[in-house]
Amino acid sequence: MSAEIAGHWINGAHSPGGRTGEVFDPATGAVARQVALAGPAEVERAVAAAAAAFPGWRDTALSRRTRVLFAFRELLDAAKDDLAEIITAEHGKVLSDAQGEVARGLEVVEFACGIGHLLKGGYTENASTGVNVHSLRQPLGPVAVISPFNFPVMVPLWFVPIAIAAGNTVVLKPSEKDPSAALLLAELWKRAGLPDGVFTVLQGDKEAVDGLLDHPAIKAVSFVGSTPVARYVHERASAAGKRVQALGGAKNHMVVLPDADLGLTADAAVNAGFGSAGERCMAISVVVAVGEIADPLVAAIAERASGLRTGDGRRGCDMGPLVTAEHRDRVAGYVDAGERAGARVVVDGRKVEPDADGSGFFLGPTLLDHVTPEMSVYTDEIFGPVLSVVRVDSYTEALALVNANRYGNGTAIFTTDGGAARRFENEVEVGMIGVNVPIPVPVAYYSFGGWKDSLFGDTHAHGTDGVHFFTRGKVVTSRWPDSSHAGLNLGFPRND
Numbered sequence: 306m307s308a309e310i311a312g313h314w315i316n317g318a319h320s321p322g323g324r325t326g327e328v329f330d331p332a333t334g335a336v337a338r339q340v341a342l343a344g345p346a347e348v349e350r351a352v353a354a355a356a357a358a359f360p361g362w363r364d365t366a367l368s369r370r371t372r373v374l375f376a377f378r379e380l381l382d383a384a385k386d387d388l389a390e391i392i393t394a395e396h397g398k399v400l401s402d403a404q405g406e407v408a409r410g411l412e413v414v415e416f417a418c419g420i421g422h423l424l425k426g427g428y429t430e431n432a433s434t435g436v437n438v439h440s441l442r443q444p445l446g447p448v449a450v451i452s453p454f455n456f457p458v459m460v461p462l463w464f465v466p467i468a469i470a471a472g473n474t475v476v477l478k479p480s481e482k483d484p485s486a487a488l489l490l491a492e493l494w495k496r497a498g499l500p501d502g503v504f505t506v507l508q509g510d511k512e513a514v515d516g517l518l519d520h521p522a523i524k525a526v527s528f529v530g531s532t533p534v535a536r537y538v539h540e541r542a543s544a545a546g547k548r549v550q551a552l553g554g555a556k557n558h559m560v561v562l563p564d565a566d567l568g569l570t571a572d573a574a575v576n577a578g579f580g581s582a583g584e585r586c587m588a589i590s591v592v593v594a595v596g597e598i599a600d601p602l603v604a605a606i607a608e609r610a611s612g613l614r615t616g617d618g619r620r621g622c623d624m625g626p627l628v629t630a631e632h633r634d635r636v637a638g639y640v641d642a643g644e645r646a647g648a649r650v651v652v653d654g655r656k657v658e659p660d661a662d663g664s665g666f667f668l669g670p671t672l673l674d675h676v677t678p679e680m681s682v683y684t685d686e687i688f689g690p691v692l693s694v695v696r697v698d699s700y701t702e703a704l705a706l707v708n709a710n711r712y713g714n715g716t717a718i719f720t721t722d723g724g725a726a727r728r729f730e731n732e733v734e735v736g737m738i739g740v741n742v743p744i745p746v747p748v749a750y751y752s753f754g755g756w757k758d759s760l761f762g763d764t765h766a767h768g769t770d771g772v773h774f775f776t777r778g779k780v781v782t783s784r785w786p787d788s789s790h791a792g793l794n795l796g797f798p799r800n801d
């Protein structure tokens with residue numbers, strides 16, 4: 306963590322190279338270190354290492370591969386506080402939140418420990434007389450994982466353990482805003498017994514990404530980030546003949562029906578709207594208040610939001626800073642625009658007095674009421690601590706609003722009416738749905754992914770989708786010679 310330059314990890318060792326960029330401590334505003342930014346030479350070295358390691362890892366016995374996964378799980382668990390500290394220092398989210406991120410990543414490692422069961426094929430005896438058929442799944446080769454700044458540990462762990470357990474080698478390109486956690490993950494993999502070259506960290510920006518997307522040795526790309534980049538990655542990597550899953554941005558609505566439990570709903574809105582300063586792809590950014598619950602709900606959210614302590618994530622605050630000064634200014638600009646367009650600023654985070662030293666990138670929790678669908682604060686993904694309340698008259702109007710939105714990552718309904726919840730689950734065009742659960746991130750053995758502009762490709766992350774993505778299938782039809790099929794017959798084979 307004290308390293309002056311967060312470099313690459315190639316062939317099981319730290320490796321410098323390329324241009325450099327600055328990494329900030331967002332709570333103080335100070336430059337904490339530099340990050341290496343790969344150019345073509347570093348991309349080539351990283352991919353060559355991953356390609357060279359592939360045949361050996363692919364052919365390593367499943368039992369041995371699994372043992373590495375179990376060892377990595379133990380080491381990750383032991384290092385969880387160190388990882389959380391690194392996350393807080395470079396991302397800014399408060400320590401308890403960073404610990405939660407590591408815990409959710411760990412769950413995917415535990416899922417991947419069961420890879421033996423997940424890779425089993427099917428077998429059919431006597432599909433035709435004397436003929437048996439079986440299926441198998443094999444790894445793809447070197448694959449690339451490109452991750453966003455907001456979950457520097459959890460998002461890489463959505464993919465890396467499953468890809469490695471299935472016999473692939475992985476080049477991870479972390480966000481250049483918080484590059485250090487990936488290097489500790491690399492050290493843990495090595496200590497777990499993973500052979501050199503199976504896991505590589507390539508630090509960098511667009512240049513590194515483009516190098517991976519175009520490289521013929523990279524067989525698949527798992528991307529998570531903003532929608533414009535996700536769309537671009539999907540198109541460019543697909544054009545290069547690769548398998549691609551590209552998860553994009555979000556605008557998650559929380560529909561609150563008049564019969565919802567007011568206190569629990571307000572708690573949920575505050576937790577899901579302002580946790581991690583709103584820098585979560587599953588954050589609630591829009592509360593859709595149906596009917597007469599709007600006034601008491603806005604009052605209850607405002608009361609809770611006003612009491613939150615914003616500051617340095619290492620000081621036990623509720624909410625930390627935003628990731629960069631530019632991002633903080635951009636989010637504050639959306640609040641200004643919303644106010645100018647007629648939204649009522651109920652809680653104003655622009656006036657925050659943070660509990661922190663230096664000049665960190667802070668914006669306090671902000672609550673906007675009477676937001677309407679044409680305002681930029683509604684149409685755009687803001688990715689900050691800004692909760693917008695849109696008032697509607699009916700469930701039907703609320704549903705139409707959610708379904709008209711270009712994003713379809715997550716949504717939630719708050720109600721005590723089971724029939725309404727069931728109808729919402731059936732009718733809403735969104736990939737992940739919560740019923741009285743504001744951030745419905747699926748557990749590791751289910752798959753994570755949105756609809757519409759929140760995901761390009763057709764496979765979601767982790768769970769059985771993840772295993773499917775990182776393997777390809779074969780079907781073998783076999784017959785052992787015996788006298789029953791002697792003789793010439795040029796007809797098309799029939800199954801009888």
Ligand code: NAD
Pocket residue numbers: 451452453454455456460478479480481509510511514515529530531532534535537552553554555585586686688714755759
């Ligand atoms: P981003 O799109 O700016 O960056 C993501 C990755 O792409 C980084 O590794 C970055 O270096 C690289 N990148 C950036 N610009 C690029 C370009 N022009 N060409 C090629 N590569 C480029 O996203 P971010 O700001 O790091 O992360 C926040 C975004 O990620 C939000 O939109 C959020 O909703 C989204 N996100 C989505 C999910 C999901 O599961 N759908 C999860 C987490 C974050």
